[in-house]
Amino acid sequence: MSTMAVPDVAVAPVDAGFWTRNRKVGLVLLALGLLAAVLFGALATDQQARFTLSDDAAGAALEINGTIGAILFGIIAIAAGAALLAGVPKRWFLTVLGVGLVGFVLSFLCWQVSAAPTGQNFMPLVNIIRGTFILALPLIFGALAGVLCERSGVVNVAIEGQLLMGAFSGALFGSLSGSVWVGLVAAAIGGAFISLLLAVFAIRYLVDQVVIGIVLNLLAVGVTGFLYERLMQTDATKYNSAPRFGNWNIPLLEDIPVLGPALFRGNIFLYLGLLLVLVIHIGLFRTRWGLRTRSVGEHPTAADTLGVKVLRVRYRNVLLAGVVAGIGGASYTLALYSFTKNMIGGKGFIALAALIFGRWNPTGALLAALFFGFADQLATYLGAINSVIPSQFLAMLPYLATILAVAGLVGRVRAPAADGKPYIKG
Amino acid sequence: MEPGEIHALLGENGAGKSTLMNVLYGLYQPDEGEILVDGKPLKLKGPSDAIAAGIGMVHQHFMLVPVFTVTENIMLGAEQVRGGIAGFLDRRRARRQVAEVSERYNLRVDPDAVIEDLPVGIQQRVEIVKALTRDVDLLILDEPTAVLTPQETEELLTVMRSLKAAGKSIVFITHKLGEVKAIADRITVIRRGRTVGTALPEASRDELAALMVGRSVRLTVEKGTATPGEPMLEVAGLVVDDDRQVRAVDGVDLTVRAGEVLGVAGVQGNGQTELIEAIMGLRPVLAGTVSLGGDRIDGWKTKKVLRAGVGYVPEDRSVDGLVKEFSVAENLVLDIYDRPPFGAGLALRPDAIATSAKERIEQFDVRTSSADAPVGTLSGGNQQKVIVARELSRPLKLFIAAQPTRGVDVGSIEFIHSRIIRERDIGTAVMVVSSELDEVIGLADRIAVMYRGRIIGIVGPDTPREEIGLLMAGISPDAVSERGADAAPTDGTATDGGPASDAGSANEDEA
Numbered sequence: 001m002s003t004m005a006v007p008d009v010a011v012a013p014v015d016a017g018f019w020t021r022n023r024k025v026g027l028v029l030l031a032l033g034l035l036a037a038v039l040f041g042a043l044a045t046d047q048q049a050r051f052t053l054s055d056d057a058a059g060a061a062l063e064i065n066g067t068i069g070a071i072l073f074g075i076i077a078i079a080a081g082a083a084l085l086a087g088v089p090k091r092w093f094l095t096v097l098g099v100g101l102v103g104f105v106l107s108f109l110c111w112q113v114s115a116a117p118t119g120q121n122f123m124p125l126v127n128i129i130r131g132t133f134i135l136a137l138p139l140i141f142g143a144l145a146g147v148l149c150e151r152s153g154v155v156n157v158a159i160e161g162q163l164l165m166g167a168f169s170g171a172l173f174g175s176l177s178g179s180v181w182v183g184l185v186a187a188a189i190g191g192a193f194i195s196l197l198l199a200v201f202a203i204r205y206l207v208d209q210v211v212i213g214i215v216l217n218l219l220a221v222g223v224t225g226f227l228y229e230r231l232m233q234t235d236a237t238k239y240n241s242a243p244r245f246g247n248w249n250i251p252l253l254e255d256i257p258v259l260g261p262a263l264f265r266g267n268i269f270l271y272l273g274l275l276l277v278l279v280i281h282i283g284l285f286r287t288r289w290g291l292r293t294r295s296v297g298e299h300p301t302a303a304d305t306l307g308v309k310v311l312r313v314r315y316r317n318v319l320l321a322g323v324v325a326g327i328g329g330a331s332y333t334l335a336l337y338s339f340t341k342n343m344i345g346g347k348g349f350i351a352l353a354a355l356i357f358g359r360w361n362p363t364g365a366l367l368a369a370l371f372f373g374f375a376d377q378l379a380t381y382l383g384a385i386n387s388v389i390p391s392q393f394l395a396m397l398p399y400l401a402t403i404l405a406v407a408g409l410v411g412r413v414r415a416p417a418a419d420g421k422p423y424i425k426g
Numbered sequence: 427m428e429p430g431e432i433h434a435l436l437g438e439n440g441a442g443k444s445t446l447m448n449v450l451y452g453l454y455q456p457d458e459g460e461i462l463v464d465g466k467p468l469k470l471k472g473p474s475d476a477i478a479a480g481i482g483m484v485h486q487h488f489m490l491v492p493v494f495t496v497t498e499n500i501m502l503g504a505e506q507v508r509g510g511i512a513g514f515l516d517r518r519r520a521r522r523q524v525a526e527v528s529e530r531y532n533l534r535v536d537p538d539a540v541i542e543d544l545p546v547g548i549q550q551r552v553e554i555v556k557a558l559t560r561d562v563d564l565l566i567l568d569e570p571t572a573v574l575t576p577q578e579t580e581e582l583l584t585v586m587r588s589l590k591a592a593g594k595s596i597v598f599i600t601h602k603l604g605e606v607k608a609i610a611d612r613i614t615v616i617r618r619g620r621t622v623g624t625a626l627p628e629a630s631r632d633e634l635a636a637l638m639v640g641r642s643v644r645l646t647v648e649k650g651t652a653t654p655g656e657p658m659l660e661v662a663g664l665v666v667d668d669d670r671q672v673r674a675v676d677g678v679d680l681t682v683r684a685g686e687v688l689g690v691a692g693v694q695g696n697g698q699t700e701l702i703e704a705i706m707g708l709r710p711v712l713a714g715t716v717s718l719g720g721d722r723i724d725g726w727k728t729k730k731v732l733r734a735g736v737g738y739v740p741e742d743r744s745v746d747g748l749v750k751e752f753s754v755a756e757n758l759v760l761d762i763y764d765r766p767p768f769g770a771g772l773a774l775r776p777d778a779i780a781t782s783a784k785e786r787i788e789q790f791d792v793r794t795s796s797a798d799a800p801v802g803t804l805s806g807g808n809q810q811k812v813i814v815a816r817e818l819s820r821p822l823k824l825f826i827a828a829q830p831t832r833g834v835d836v837g838s839i840e841f842i843h844s845r846i847i848r849e850r851d852i853g854t855a856v857m858v859v860s861s862e863l864d865e866v867i868g869l870a871d872r873i874a875v876m877y878r879g880r881i882i883g884i885v886g887p888d889t890p891r892e893e894i895g896l897l898m899a900g901i902s903p904d905a906v907s908e909r910g911a912d913a914a915p916t917d918g919t920a921t922d923g924g925p926a927s928d929a930g931s932a933n934e935d936e937a
Contacts, residue, residue: 288505288513295491295502302489305453306503306556307474417492425453 026084036107037074049113066114076103116385129262136373141328142351143365152317157213160348161220166329171339174242191326269331297416353402434610482557492542547578655684658855663714674700676879689870697879737817741828750802755783790815807838
């Protein structure tokens, strides 16, 4: 009787038919490519679009005729879209999509650069890359803070507050002590302080994590704003003149063309940020700490039945997140500017977007942060060459991208299953 | 427990089996009493203490991280690491360990498969391997067959035998008699948190069923003879799935006449919930018909069903019956708030609501500080009275009460029962579903017993409770084939009860 039918409880995968998600993405890409080839091609001028390998117009450059470039790169995007539409193996999907999107962006740049006022038909690549990283840096730290927190199941909406508190304490204690290192440690503690409040309210008192996150952001704005007015504005030399980390040139690496001057003549925060991405990525997926963190974020009851101390893991991770974000805040005040009121200005929320866009993954978050940083840098560049594109459009890009990501257009976005759910034993 | 013994813990749902085992596994703390291992008392502060003491548990709801691989799930909490403080996972060693254990006990699992891609039977195997890699001597299996197909159940029994041969002790929690008789060395029966008896597997199914269901004194319900009228609710060939798309109701036919109480008895999880939810329009009807006074009502929206004159007391009052934060008065008009006199246009009429609330609180003896108190602050019995008051305040053709007195004090039970009988006596068709056999026997004029999604028999209220108990366990005089199917797993054949009826038994949920 072994042939007896068994009730099939497994849910069959939904058959999407011809219009799989990948094909739909291909169609969108195809449309973008057409737009690029036709519209950008028509608007581009016959000027040479020069992409210089330096900080300014001087030196070697990649050059292409504006119209030809716009059409050519548009066609690349079309081809990539068509390939996706025809169907490519799954593992090639992201590569082909990436090529298509880069084609679209390059087509756009060919138009913009060639249409710029005469004498400004160049784009300094070193400058753009360096600017991208500098602008992405707080996002990288912020998103990593998000990864640490949310992978253990605590939603971190307070990234903004952690960055701000880090920036403030870095500036204050750096100024008082006259030491960048003291400032750095103080920044880490400042971020961790906001984290501690988040942890206690979210884990111990089961307050809604999004609500407490928003409250903490407001608290950080209020406290730092108040102290800024009372201390820093009255005696800026004493309280708001922190020493700054200089640039450290990395021998050998700094000599790599383009990337060397762009990336390896930076400050400690740039190196630290990139290093942290690597460390957290490896930590999360290759170590005991990471396994436990992820288990607590996905299925805390299961972790508990195996003797993992769920609450302890969460406390530790939330505090670590504060340390990371605090250092991120100091990347402003201990390297670039002196402290000003509300100086983070929403970067913490864009970091949250980078976290989601990067699918709760350190490397993904890095790429997302760089993408957002590039959009930001591009906005500045387009402003400088008097582009017809309003810079606000590019400023919208992070949010737009996040909505698309959350809507599932770039692969399945899945938060840790227990993210935001307090763990109550029994 | 002795080494190499399979000890079955038998009991109805809510009897306290799982709670007992969670205490044993250190998840809950005992209020009193102690646990002895090898004659020594054991204090368990948490599951890690239990694991250290050699106790492992396979929970009814698997404790596996769905996005992790088999190896990751098994190594979690007891990771093999390299590299000192950094603690790099030694996946190769972990994988080897998984392979070794699954080899030794013949539990084949792919160490690199991701849990969410695996069928439940395999997931359960992973759970067992997880416990075995921790070197446990005592393995607790909490309702392990509830989610399994008959073939997976068969494999599980084989696994249990080989574990026993390897000297492991097993506590096997279940309410299925057939499996117990097939595998257990000793049986302890639990009812309402107490051990009511121990038995050997040679004990007859009748004896076990009697122990499980209990012989407690009948709750007496004062009632006269019924005067049944026209058929009011007619259900024919009804087929319904549960939330997991598993067949829960499998071709039910029943009729409830005006002026009679039809009691539906059965061990919980045999399709009673789904049957009622389908009648109420809360769950899609896959096949068959439901008629109320001659009108087809299957496919109707719940609101329309209610408006047609159906009163409904849902089985879980805190989830489906009341809005706990709302006041007593508001809860009393949840179904008719938009009808005169309580609603007019877009507005509510607070005065009308208050007046009627006052009346009904008095009529139904609801003990509350005021009509404005949040209903969640009332005792269980009074909460239930609020629901009953609400549902019985409309003219009804049919009144359905699911577990009407669960978690309700004795005084309120009597009151609710008398109200149900009064409703019958004014000519309403009444359907009472309860897992308390006493309640069903006390109230019903006819008793329908559900087993695996089917009505296995309809008997009178004066039928001996032992006989009803047997029906609840799936043993009916006219369904010999069912009995065969149930006892069969020992020799690996199933003579009857094809896919659908077996699936019906798999929708147990004790959480």
